[in-house]
Amino acid sequence: MDFAYDARTEELRARLLVFMDEFVYPAEAVAHEQRARLASPWDTPRVVEDLKAQARRQGLWNLFLPDAEYGAGLTNLQYAPLAEITGRSPQLAPTALNCAAPDTGNMELLAQFASDEQKKQWLKPLLAGEIRSAFAMTEPEVASSDATNIETRIERDGDEYVVTGRKWYISGAMNPDCKVFIVMGKTDPDGADVRRQQSMILVPRDTPGVEVRRAMQVYGYEDHSHGGHAEVVFDGARVPASALVGEEGGGFAIAQARLGPGRIHHCMRLIGMAERAIELMCRRAVERTAFGKPLAQQGVVHNWIADARVTVEQLRLLVLKTAWLMDTVGNRGAHTEIQAIKIATPRAVVDIIDRAVQLHGAGGVSQDFPLAELWAGARTLKLADGPDEVHQRSLARRELKKYV
Structure with a gap:
C-alpha cells in the first residue's frame, strides 16, 4: 500500500500551488472590486479571463476530464489532490482551470454520450472555455x-x-x-x-x-x-x-453516470475548503488576543483545531480510496464509497467552517473573510446531487442486503 502521489500528480500539484499563490489568491479581492463595477452582476470580471489565460499557458486546463482525447487524461486518483487545491478558492480557481461545475459534469456527459455533431457544436467550445x-x-x-x-x-x-x-x-x-x-x-x-x-x-x-x-x-x-x-x-x-x-428513455442512466464523478469532485473541493478554514482559524488564533491571552492559548480553540485536522485527514483518505475504486472497478463498484463521501464530507466541512466562523467573531460572517461564503457553499452540498438522507437510505439498504 503506497500513500504517495505519483510523479505526474506531484508535478501538477507543485505548479498549481504556485499558480494559487501568485495569481488566484491575489485575484480574490480584485474580482470582488471588478464585479461591483460591471454593467451586469452576471458578467465575468476581467481578472477571471486573465486567470483562465494564465492557466492555459501553464498547462493547468481541463484537468478533470479523464478522457485524454478531450482533457488531461488524469485518473480520479490523480485529479483528487488537484481539485482539493482549487477548493481553497472555490469562487475563482475551478473556473480559472475550466474545472468548474456544472460544466465539468456536462462535458463528461457530452464526451460519453453525445453524437459527433453535438460534440462539435457544444463540447468543443466548452473545452475551450468559450x-x-x-x-x-x-x-x-x-x-x-x-x-x-x-x-x-x-x-x-x-x-x-x-x-x-x-x-x-x-x-x-x-x-x-x-x-x-x-x-x-x-x-x-x-x-x-x-x-x-x-x-x-x-x-x-x-x-x-x-x-x-x-x-x-x-x-x-x-x-x-x-x-x-x-x-x-x-x-x-x-x-x-x-x-x-443518446436514446429515448436513456435519461435516468445518463444522469446517474454524470452525477457519480460530480459527487466526488464536490467532495475533493470541500476538503480544500476545510483546509482554507483551518488555515484561517490558525492565523486568527495566533493573531487575536482575548481576556489577556492569544486565542491560540484557549483550550476550546485547541479542541476545534485538533478535531478539524483529524476530520480532514479521515475525509481525505476516504475520498482518495473512492477515487481509486472508481479508477479500478468503475463507478458502480465504488457506489458505497461515493455515497459515504457524499454523506460525510459536506456534513463535516460545514462544522469545520462553522468553528472557523466562530473564532473570527463578527468578521466570520462578514464579507472581509471568505468563511461565510464557504459555509453557504458547503451547506448547500448537503442537498446538491441528492440530499444526505437519500444516500443514507440507499447505503443502509445495501448494507442490510448482506444479512437478509
Whole structure:
C-alpha cells in the first residue's frame, strides 16, 4: 500500500500551488472590486479571463476530464489532490482551470454520450472555455431527489421535440456565456419502467420558449462566480430531434453516470475548503488576543483545531480510496464509497467552517473573510446531487442486503 502521489500528480500539484499563490489568491479581492463595477452582476470580471489565460499557458486546463482525447487524461486518483487545491478558492480557481461545475459534469456527459455533431457544436467550445452550460434537472413542484418524479415533458412532434416544464436552481444559467441547457424530462411519462421514462435533450439558450426567469439565492448569496442558480421555464421550446442525447428513455442512466464523478469532485473541493478554514482559524488564533491571552492559548480553540485536522485527514483518505475504486472497478463498484463521501464530507466541512466562523467573531460572517461564503457553499452540498438522507437510505439498504 503506497500513500504517495505519483510523479505526474506531484508535478501538477507543485505548479498549481504556485499558480494559487501568485495569481488566484491575489485575484480574490480584485474580482470582488471588478464585479461591483460591471454593467451586469452576471458578467465575468476581467481578472477571471486573465486567470483562465494564465492557466492555459501553464498547462493547468481541463484537468478533470479523464478522457485524454478531450482533457488531461488524469485518473480520479490523480485529479483528487488537484481539485482539493482549487477548493481553497472555490469562487475563482475551478473556473480559472475550466474545472468548474456544472460544466465539468456536462462535458463528461457530452464526451460519453453525445453524437459527433453535438460534440462539435457544444463540447468543443466548452473545452475551450468559450461558452458555459447548465444542467436542468431540479424542479420546484416535485421532490427532485427522486428523478422519477420529474414532470418536464419532452414530446416528439415530427422532426422536432417540444420541451415544456419549469426548473429551478439551475446552476450557471444566469451567466450570459451559458449557451446551452442539458434538460432532463419525460418522453414516456406513462411507461411501465419508471427509470426508462426520462430522456436528455440539448436546448440552446436562445431557443424561443426558453425563459431564464430569475436568480435563486443561496443563504442570501447569488453566487455570481458560478453563474448563479436560476429558475428557468421551457414553454413549448422546439429543438431538432437530433438534439436528443443518446436514446429515448436513456435519461435516468445518463444522469446517474454524470452525477457519480460530480459527487466526488464536490467532495475533493470541500476538503480544500476545510483546509482554507483551518488555515484561517490558525492565523486568527495566533493573531487575536482575548481576556489577556492569544486565542491560540484557549483550550476550546485547541479542541476545534485538533478535531478539524483529524476530520480532514479521515475525509481525505476516504475520498482518495473512492477515487481509486472508481479508477479500478468503475463507478458502480465504488457506489458505497461515493455515497459515504457524499454523506460525510459536506456534513463535516460545514462544522469545520462553522468553528472557523466562530473564532473570527463578527468578521466570520462578514464579507472581509471568505468563511461565510464557504459555509453557504458547503451547506448547500448537503442537498446538491441528492440530499444526505437519500444516500443514507440507499447505503443502509445495501448494507442490510448482506444479512437478509
